[in-house]
Amino acid sequence: MNIQIEKTGSYLPELVITNDDLATIVDTNDEWISTRSGIKSRHYTSGEPTWFMGKTAAERALEGIDPTTIGLIIVTTVTPDYMTPATASIMQAELGATNAFCFDLNAGCTGFVFALDVAATYLAAMPFERALVIAAETLTKQTDFEDRKTCVLFGDGAGAVLLRKTPAGESSAFHGRFMGGTGDGAEYLVGKAFEVKHPFLPEETFPERFPEHEAGRDFSMAGREVYKFAVNALPEAVEKAVADAGWEIGDVDLIVPHQANSRIIQGAARRLKVDDSVMIDRIETIGNTSSATIPIVLDALVREGRVKRGMNVVFCGFGGGLCYGAVAFTY
Ligand code: UT7
Numbered sequence: 513m514n515i516q517i518e519k520t521g522s523y524l525p526e527l528v529i530t531n532d533d534l535a536t537i538v539d540t541n542d543e544w545i546s547t548r549s550g551i552k553s554r555h556y557t558s559g560e561p562t563w564f565m566g567k568t569a570a571e572r573a574l575e576g577i578d579p580t581t582i583g584l585i586i587v588t589t590v591t592p593d594y595m596t597p598a599t600a601s602i603m604q605a606e607l608g609a610t611n612a613f614c615f616d617l618n619a620g621c622t623g624f625v626f627a628l629d630v631a632a633t634y635l636a637a638m639p640f641e642r643a644l645v646i647a648a649e650t651l652t653k654q655t656d657f658e659d660r661k662t663c664v665l666f667g668d669g670a671g672a673v674l675l676r677k678t679p680a681g682e683s684s685a686f687h688g689r690f691m692g693g694t695g696d697g698a699e700y701l702v703g704k705a706f707e708v709k710h711p712f713l714p715e716e717t718f719p720e721r722f723p724e725h726e727a728g729r730d731f732s733m734a735g736r737e738v739y740k741f742a743v744n745a746l747p748e749a750v751e752k753a754v755a756d757a758g759w760e761i762g763d764v765d766l767i768v769p770h771q772a773n774s775r776i777i778q779g780a781a782r783r784l785k786v787d788d789s790v791m792i793d794r795i796e797t798i799g800n801t802s803s804a805t806i807p808i809v810l811d812a813l814v815r816e817g818r819v820k821r822g823m824n825v826v827f828c829g830f831g832g833g834l835c836y837g838a839v840a841f842t843y
Contacts, residue, residue: 516684521572522811550774554667554799566648583640588623621831623803667799671807688757688840753838
């Protein structure tokens with residue numbers, strides 16, 4: 513059973529915030545942000561919730577498609593609007609996908625890659641025709657605008673891909689995967705959730721799980737530690753997914769990595785010995801939108817005609833968890 517990415521969509525809020533704008537809020541400057549991360553500007557919500565961005569990206573992916581043919585919706589987000597219902601359940605109602613079962617998946621910035629693999633696996637195993645994966649992130653919800661180490665990196669946005677079983681005669685197929693992680697580095701990237709309001713046991717019974725997390729902050733990242741992880745995780749995951757597909761690295765036409773830092777992306781291109789035109793770096797105008805970066809970039813590549821049927825593509829995610837993974841497929 514072969515599966516293809518049938519259609520894509522994305523949504524970026526209209527509001528664009530430049531590095532110079534951020535320099536009016538925290539002690540930073542355009543030169544530091546662009547040389548250290550490759551980011552020049554990012555989009556911020558003007559109030560659109562996560563579900564709205566996800567729904568709009570999905571609607572763009574579903575143009576001309578009967579939503580009742582979708583059997584599964586997975587939403588990846590670290591910034592949902594509600595803990596329950598799952599954002600995917602909101603999508604089901606908004607999109608009229610009445611036959612879909614729905615759930616959210618959180619694996620930090622790797623979420624989209626894991627969800628794509630889960631969706632493809634379900635699709636191969638079950639009788640429905642289509643599955644929808646949406647990545648929607650409102651990272652400004654958890655951005656600490658007093659922390660220059662992190663606030664300059666993140667943006668908001670959403671991307672969606674529609675998967676379907678491939679009609680006979682088409683070359684599209686999923687060929688390889690690698691999924692991994694190391695909980696040992698979990699404390700390097702922490703975003704807080706609800707706290708227990710009325711504990712029955714004294715606090716010392718259940719000490720703070722991540723004491724290294726900076727006190728008083730909702731979000732903290734040990735950037736250098738995550739960087740050290742990412743520079744190895746990205747090329748390793750790509751190499752393993754490519755090997756699983758039975759390909760050589762030279763067989764790959766495009767690699768779309770999570771957009772966390774241009775230096776990580778370009779370093780991986782050198783280590784994998786692939787041309788810069790193969791390794792896609794589009795962080796400059798979107799910043800880091802966590803699990804949404806890959807489908808946002810993919811949608812742009814599809815609409816530009818840069819990715820074409822028959823091309824061998826690898827997606828690679830890495831980040832909080834720490835998790836990492838890659839899928840290798842023929843578009
Ligand atoms: O999406 C999830 C995965 N995330 C990642 O993969 C992110 C991985 N990490 C990174 O991309 C990089 O570590 C950062 C972009 C976050 C930081 O770059 P860096 O080269 O590792 O900088 P650093 O944290 O070592 O900081 C260097 C200096 C420090 O000053 P001192 O101690 O050397 O005097 C910081 O205080 O830069 C200072 N600094 C800033 N200066 C101006 C930190 N943030 C800023 C800022 N503007 N915004």
